[in-house]
Amino acid sequence: MEPMIDVDGSHRKRFIFVLLDKFTMLSFSCAIEALRIANRVSGKQLYTWKLAGEGGETTYCSTGTGFKLDMDLEEINRDDIVLICGGIEIQTATTKKLLNWLRREARRGVSVGGLCTASYVMAKAGLLDKKRATIHWENQDSFVEEFEDITLTKSVYTIDGNRITTAGGTSSIDMMLKLIATDHGQDLANLVADQLIYSSIRTDQDQQRLSIPTRIGVRHPKLSRVIQIMEENIEDPISPSVLASDVGMSTRQLERLFRRYLNLSPKRYYMEIRLQKARNLLMQTDMSVINVALACGFTSPSHFSKCYRAHYDTTPYRERGTQGMRASN
Known part of the structure; x- marks a missing residue:
């Protein structure tokens, strides 16, 4: 041609x-x-x-x-x-x-x-x-x-x-x-x-997601930094005491910070981030449920299933089965 x-x-x-x-x-x-x-x-x-x-x-x-x-x-x-x-x-x-x-x-x-x-x-x-x-x-x-x-x-x-x-x-x-x-x-x-009424042209250096302060609606540098550390350490979760130490706070101060701005404990917020990643992997990959659990920092499949059910009102196995039914329809 x-x-x-x-x-x-x-x-x-x-x-x-x-x-x-x-x-x-x-x-x-x-x-x-x-x-x-x-x-x-x-x-x-x-x-x-x-x-x-x-x-x-x-x-x-x-x-x-x-x-x-x-x-x-x-x-x-x-x-x-x-x-x-x-x-x-x-x-x-x-x-x-x-x-x-x-x-x-x-x-x-x-x-x-x-x-x-x-x-x-x-x-x-x-x-x-x-x-x-x-x-x-x-x-x-x-x-x-x-x-x-x-x-x-x-x-x-x-x-x-x-x-x-x-x-x-x-x-x-x-x-x-x-x-x-x-x-x-x-x-x-x-x-x-x-x-196109497009007033701000982005380059290949611009990130696709909103910044953490914009996403959570709070501009607090230490809170943003802790959340960033959480998001970067899903497979091997970091304890609240270490997270607090990393940003120059006590564990009690970190607890108060999360309660004040997010109405959640650091531990609970971290858990929800890990469960969201787990759900993405269950819905989008063929990874076994056990491997998904390990990739999201759960060493026990039973603990993973219990936490998943408490948050999403279904088990990881049923989530995977539901996704299969959707794909075949």
């Missing part, structure tokens, strides 16, 4: 959006709208796009809205950019046909990107080996467990050579603005951002 040339002789870049079953509409729409607006404000057709997917007929996003596809998973131009649009139940959407197609096109030199959870697909296809990548924060725990050799960042997007990954949501805008700026200059990217 020949590359597309505009009437004025300039090169047009084409994106192939691969829409997976139950993909997230927000990530996709943010990306494609940035391209449309770039064409409009420049007065030129700088970018074109096609919607692709298995079967080449119709696919549905996570809201149930159907999208008519332009093409099946077929050979494309070597200078096209593939953007895989992921969403919920990404493991189920990652089919053998999709993986084989991606590997074949990647061998031909095609640039490949993943929006939202589609970094999982790229990793499964081996396209992120020895690369830096990002994925939606909710999927990071399971991603790290399955793909140990990939350097996972917490950035809103990551570009490593001809591999692009984004964290989902509005991060598609930031990534597209970066590509537009690289192709046609920062002025055009800024014009597109203005049209």
Whole structure:
């Protein structure tokens, strides 16, 4: 296939959006709208796009809205950019046909990107080996467990050579603005951002999650530091006395701090962080319940099950079974 040339002789870049079953509409729409607006404000057709997917007929996003596809998973131009649009139940959407197609096109030199959870697909296809990548924060725990050799960042997007990954949501805008700026200059990217009412363009150095003070609604440096230490030490939990010592407080002062601002004891808050990670691993990986328990700092499976049930009103085994039923429906 020949590359597309505009009437004025300039090169047009084409994106192939691969829409997976139950993909997230927000990530996709943010990306494609940035391209449309770039064409409009420049007065030129700088970018074109096609919607692709298995079967080449119709696919549905996570809201149930159907999208008519332009093409099946077929050979494309070597200078096209593939953007895989992921969403919920990404493991189920990652089919053998999709993986084989991606590997074949990647061998031909095609640039490949993943929006939202589609970094999982790229990793499964081996396209992120020895690369830096990002994925939606909710999927990071399971991603790290399955793909140990990939350097996972917490950035809103990551570009490593001809591999692009984004964290989902509005991060598609930031990534597209970066590509537009690289192709046609920062002025055009800024014009597109203005049209999108996007007043703060993030870079690949920006973190995808809110800061701890913003998340908990409290600006207390020692409290934020303790919570950060907790989040970084899930597999081997640290005792309240050591946490207090690390920030120059007594255990009693730490207890009062948590009670005052969060209405929880440090021990209880830490437990809820660990249980949230456990739930993510149960829902998103095939790890055994025992291994999930160990990864979240529980040395006894019975203690893990008791704590899980008290918090989520179900057992880890039933949670895993429910997830299996959802995936098969």
